[in-house]
Amino acid sequence: MTVKEQGIPLWRDDRFWKVALQILAVLVVIAIFTLLGYNLNVNMQQVGIEFGFDFLQSQASFAIGEDLTNYDPSDPVAGSYARVMFAGLINTLRVVVVGLILTTIVGITAGVASFSDNWLLQKISQVYVEIARNIPILVQLLFWYLAVFSKLPRPEDRLSFLGMFYASKRGLYLPWPGEVGRFSICAAVLIVGAIAAFFVWRSRVKAIVIKGESGQNQSMILWVITAISVLILLFGLGWQFPHEPTEIGEIEGGLRLTLEISALLVGLIIYTGAFISEIVRAGIQSVARGQWEASKALGLKSNLTMRLVVFPQALRVIIPPLNSQYQNLAKNSSLALAIAYPDIYSVSNTTFNQTGRPIEVMILIMTTYLLMNMVISLSMNQLNRSVQLRER
């Protein structure tokens, strides 16, 4: 007690050091960044370049291969660098969104298949994971692009499948909903139907488990919803089928995917899917053996055990690492420039080269990818929270 009242010297005080070291660390970081900024400034002055984002308003005047945003290189306003980078961003988002959905399906399927009782299915899953995981993504992209998709036949000898799908060096042609208006109405109906079906399903389970009823009324409603949805899917969306024109020429109608986006998507999905498969496998293995045994003892079949007992518990382990795989997919999409797909990184590359503004453009790209990945991360954290165990 007396020692404390006398006070210990400052340099032996733990609290002082804790604060001082933190301040020091902050100062060091600030110093480093100031130094870098100063250095940059000096170097830019030396070659006579001024930092600024004004160049984004000037006309880019280079065309890009794929565009959904009405970017027009011949127009001073609709053809600015800002517009071309926006077009690139949309191209990136297109790949990332479609890629995330499909890679999840591929990954979970392969992961679950690795537990299958079916020997062949299990081995296929293993071989897929080992091959896709151990080859660099860039090599895989070039493989898909130059060794697979570019070996498709010339447009005049195109492959066709059921008269609905076509493939040639011009691209892949798929059936696609036609009008936007009709499509949105039908999509809205389908979503409402899905939500309704979910609640009916819940009340059916409740009825069976708690009230001990047969739940037949609810089953009837479910069947009706399903039937309506199928009808809408088939006829309501206004599918347009690609068809061969009477004379020799382009295929019309439907959706055309260029070989670049196809190769990029397939490459990213297969690569990321392998990692997701391993994550799913790890998640499933983390569920205690007793859960499997208990569920079997209750008489549940293998697929029901997986769906009702094991998988929901595995999700808790799966989602956090899944998040980083999603982010990896988003980041790896920047490899598009190797195979001529005009994503944001590819157009930015041309932009900084034409304008001589690597620093500004790099800042823009980094911010874009950062924001994109933060959105992915935030939504995954939200999802993670919803599947965590609630302790009561």
Place this chain on the structure above:
Amino acid sequence: MWCVMTMRKFSAFLLTAAIAASLAACATPPESSSDGEGEGSSSSTASRLDAVKERGTLNCGVDGGIPGFSYVDESGDYSGLDVDVCKAVAAAVLGDADKVEYRRLDSTERFTAVSGGEVDMLSRNTTWTISRDTEVGMEFAPTTFYDGQGMMVREASGLKELKDFDGKTVCVEAGTTTELNLTDKMRKAGVTPEIKTFQQADPAYAAYEEELCDGFTSDKSQLVARRSTLSKPEDHIVLDVTMSKEPLGPLTVNNDSAWFDVVKWVTYGLIEAEELGITSKNVEEMKSSEDPTIKRFLGAEGDLGTGLGLENDFMVKVISSVGNYGEIYERNLGQESKFKLDRGLNALWTEGGLLYAPPFR
């Protein structure tokens, strides 16, 4: 408890030491950089020229994938017109044409490499344009090859002129002037082809060979050179359209005139040597020539080299190692090479070409 306390203190001590060390390490660069920058802005003594001399090697940015301009062979040796320009500068500055470190750069990273100082000069078939000279912050030495943008197609495709390209696919390399010219010229011709922009030349030509694009556009010389590496060169033709002027030459970073002057005058020297009839074979005899122009040029008289910060006989070293412009051209692109390109615009002004060196006096 005592043990825990000391451990914590010890780690705190370690942390302090580490931070102090990193601070010390950080403290050095600002001093040295501010020194260099101070000298650079007050006088031109902190030139890259001194840096090159001190280092003893020249870092030269090249493409490395275009036969005739810069190409790496199986044994890792570089050859080509662009490479010979690097060698000439190295011979002039360091007295040895082999003291060159080549850096293979793709078209999008080349300017950053120059302004970042990764390479001292770029000799990578780069087109001289006003925006590169001003906004990008480069300084262009004299043109070493006057070129024009062309279009290569498969002969069987029946494509003859730009008007035929509506709805066709054209492959192009990213970050090039060709990318812009293509958009402009196609607009002028009133057609909208689909454009595939590749980051690197090799996948781009691979895609062209796989018939993913109907045409490939680039500088004509490059198309001719690249055609020779395709699997069946005779199936491809370079169309008789010239889409642009493409003056290609070496370049350095802006605002370093001492270094820029060296690169500029060595390049001019190659041209002047041809005009004066000095070749790698007769350069030693020429030193004792009666002609005062030749004597001055070779440093036997006057002190032209000193003004550049070089030895007076720098051109002797250059010519004895790589030869004059004519020799370089014939060796890499002309009759002695597999391309057999005519001199065309790249002849001396006295022979109807565009090559003209200001007087060496």
